[in-house]
Amino acid sequence: MLARMLHEAGTPAHRLEGLVSSCADRLGLSVSVFSLPTWIHISVGEEGRQRAISFRVDPGSPKLAMLEETYRVADRVAVGELDAEQGITALSRVRGRVTRPRPLANCAGYALFSAGAAFFLGGSWAEMFASVPVGLIVGASIALAVGHRERELLAEFGAALIGTVIASIVVLGARRAGIEVSAATVCLAGLVTLLPGLSLATAMSELSTRNLASGSARLIGAITTLVVVGMGAGMGDRVAQLIGLPQHTSFVVPVTQTAAVSFKLVVALLAIAGGLAIVFQARPRRAGVVLASCVMGWISVRIAREFGGSELAPVLAAATIGIIGNCYARGAVAPRSPSCCPASRFCFQEALDFAGCRASSPATHSRV
Helix, strand or coil, X not given: CHHHHHHHCCCCHHHHHHXXXXXXXXXXXXXXXXXXXXXXXXXXXXXXXXXXXXXXXCCCCCCHHHHHHHHHHHHHHHCCCCCHHHHHHHHHHHHHHCCCCCHXXXXXXXXXXXXXXXXXXXXXXXXXXXXXXXXXXXXXXXXXXXXXXXXXXXXXXXHHHHHXXXXXXXXXXXXHCCCCCCHHHHHHHHHHHHCCHHHHHXXXXXXXXXXXXHHHHHHHHHHHHHHHXXXXXXXXXXXXXXXXXXXXXXXXXXXXXXXXXXXXXXXXXXXXXXXXXXXXXXXHHHHHHHHHHHHHHHHHHHHHHHHHHHHHHHHHHHHHHHHHHHHHHHHHHCCCCCCCCCCCCCHHHHHHHHHHHHHCCCCCCCEC
């Protein structure tokens, strides 16, 4: 149960295998764990007398509340506070207590993130407001696919196609009302939530920790998602042209370089933090931490540009955020067992992983 819940919450392979092994050692069991994005294999017992179990899983999306509670239970098992039966009971309570956000709330999260993204894509107030319905429709498309295997397989493609068409409709309505907005900015802001940035970062983390099978599979999955989203956006643009809607003449837009402190910047950061907290299913009391991470990200990028220039700024900023985030987790959790604390063993390693992921991104830093 521990392995399944960790996977559902979006835990990388090296974390999952390490936590399960730590708990098994405390319980006096010899285990061998092998985790892939779609499969988990666990062998229990001494070599030659092992009992094995394998089960099919789907790639987990981030569920921060479940992840936090599951780590806490694993920590208590690893230090001997809970035995196997008590641990299973505690995990069952976590599963029953941590629920998915309601579809409307999830749609609101996508809309908020899109509004904030529009600002950092160089958009004005008009583009920020115009991005809200696009993000809302994209979130609704994803929500309608949840729980239906056939729909989930085409969720990103359908959301990108529909979102692109909706963006054209919104731009047309704004222009008829005398408001000039960029079709490319509105469309990209609405679709940015579909990009597999976190999956790519997790894949690079797994590859750097020598979990080659899991990292390679997750990396190919992220690349496939990029291709699928691109195909959906391209087909949506073509559909918009056929029915006479405004064309997205270019999907290349300038990104805000300096972003001086302003009321619009504050609104954008609040919108992105609120959207992330909802979509990543964070506990309400952790909303401040999510906001602080967004603010630290903006500060890190701005400072890094002064020292490393536009090319190295994302690398330096990602490394800074990775170190600060993992150090915060290490201090806030106050682990009683170093072997089971998710932050204590991988603090600087994960910082470099995230930095490497940003550095390997094909996008430039002034244009997207």
